[in-house]
Amino acid sequence: MRIEHDFLGEIKIPDEIYYGVQTTRALDNFVITGHKLNDDFIKSFGIVKAAAAKANMKTGRMPSKIGHAIVQAAEEIAEGKWHDQFVVDCIQGGAGTSMNMNANEVIANRALEILGEKKGNYNLISPNNHVNMAQSTNDVMPTAMRICAITKAKKLIIALEDMAATFTEKGDAFNHILKMGRTHLQDAVPITLGQEFYAYAEAVKRGIKRIRENSKNMHCVNMGATAVGTGLNAEPEYIQFVVEELSKITGEKIESADNLVDATQNTDQMAEFSSALKVTALALCKIANDIRLMASGPRCGLGELSLPERQPGSSIMPGKINPVIPETVNQVAYQVIGNDMAISLAVENGQFELNVMEPVMAYNLFNSLTILTNVVNTLNYKCVKGIVANEERCREMIEKSVGIVTALLPHIGYEQASSIAKEALKTDTSVKELVIAGGLLTAAQLEIILSPAEMTKPGIAGKQFLI
Structure with missing residues (x-):
């Protein structure tokens, strides 16, 4: 001892x-x-x-x-x-x-x-x-927080970039598959499965942009501010030298804050960075929910997608497989949202020349960065890469859908289309059959109007048939 x-x-x-x-x-x-x-x-x-x-x-x-x-x-x-x-x-x-x-x-x-x-x-x-x-906890702590945030943000950005690429690859693979689009959880108009996956890729890319932009703010530090930002006990040359050395060690362009008092007492950039993580988590949560719903079933749900089978889904129901990876994404999103709230309250509760709540900011910020990175990699490699489209099921629901009648509006008018939709629901007859039986359009015309190429791009499907 x-x-x-x-x-x-x-x-x-x-x-x-x-x-x-x-x-x-x-x-x-x-x-x-x-x-x-x-x-x-x-x-x-x-x-x-x-x-x-x-x-x-x-x-x-x-x-x-x-x-x-x-x-x-x-x-x-x-x-x-x-x-x-x-x-x-x-x-x-x-x-x-x-x-x-x-x-x-x-x-x-x-x-x-x-x-x-x-x-x-x-x-x-x-x-x-x-x-x-030439230091104080009050400049060492926030500087270490920023260096750590930069390091972790890099890992998260790499994970998100990989996942955006996977969604784009799936978009390419699924772009020929016509399926039913939905709004309000009700049948809407057709869309391709590829278009949905391209949209997921774009949402992820926006998350990358947000995180990258906020990571830039972490490069501005208050080293040399010492206790309250005045630089007491730190040589003026030291303030310059220390950011130069930080830049050399990290390989990043670390700069000294223009106003060291501001950089010591205010932590709003931490809230901004956390908010970028929260918004990214919200987007991932929405994507995970879509995947869960499209994979519901396998026989009594939507069943448009098949997810990789990762583990038995029940201790009592044999053969049941659950969407455990998307479910994990949801839970991580909820945790990140909670972390963001804790950070927000901590940022608000600074007084005068220092915010003493930085430990809880660091704890929650690093937790968000870590679990987001982990769950993005998990979603990408254990779920999205292995997703299979059930083309026959998508086709079956399109054929049964009343929503395709929307594409016929320019040809038969809203009132006639509404009547067809009502009759289709009442008699469980397809829209195609009713339109042909009523002599409104021919089978050949419907084949073109209701084709994926016509219905999933801007413009009027089958415009050549307009009178």
Whole structure:
């Protein structure tokens, strides 16, 4: 055991542990979610601390020997090492001070180890004086959040791009299949199955655009703002150097906020980013619902689609297969909507020069990014790629439908078309049969007017037959 102290007193720490006294206090104070920090978030702390140490060496404040040890320790964290030493709860008071100190202590003790010194020798390398030099939780925390959001957004965008491509491929494969379109859950007019899948691709592409645009806002950080945005204890050169180092490490163009006070106290961009995720989740939820409905049955539902059979659907009903993947998409969407509400309330509840609710923002934002990425990949690879169209079923419903009478309006008029529709429903006779029997149009004319090529594009179907 080693003894560490802060201004509240002393605490015994096991020698093998890299975190220190302040992290230990947080472990006792915040037993809330049972969830530790997200791995990408931990890596982001390592990136921020490495950039800060390099910037402080450039200004001459950080001794080179100490700075290089800190950089090595921070880079190890950014590479995925020592994550088991980040033990604080995701939701905590203090605006993330415990997260920042967890990083400072782990890096300080690992840096001491690199120099051949014992952990806890903070006279040589201090978590506060050295690792946290020219920093505050109030600029480290939001910067790490932004770096993490950029990293996770990239993964989500890749997943969405892959799924948009799959929907487009299915659109190509299904574009010859005429099916019944529906509005108000009632028969409307025909559409091709391909047109529906092309529409899904476009909805996904809009999500990509929203997320990409909001990800750009995450590139503007407040490093060097320190406590309230005034830059107290940070060299002016450091503010420039630290964003340069962040850019080099991340490969992204990281910039310093024009107004560091604003960037420290206001978190509206987090709400905006979360909103983009929520809207994307809503679009995915709608698509999942469509797929579930079109695949309902298999014999007593719509049955227009067959989904890949992933698992038995019931513990009591043999042979039942459920649409478990689209159902999962729905549930993820609901969670993202809830996360967005939590973020919205947290953003609203900032006061004066700082929003202390950033831990809950980070927790919910990263959760949304992670589960959206996972469920998009799941929907794409475990469902959409394996969807099969039931062409015969689509054809059967078109032939039985009264909705196709809409295409006949320019030829026989609304009143006559209404009469045909009513009679078709009453007698369970097809529209085609009634139109031919009434001498309104010939079979040959109907074949052209009601063809997929005529009914699923702008214009009047069978325009050549108009009198």
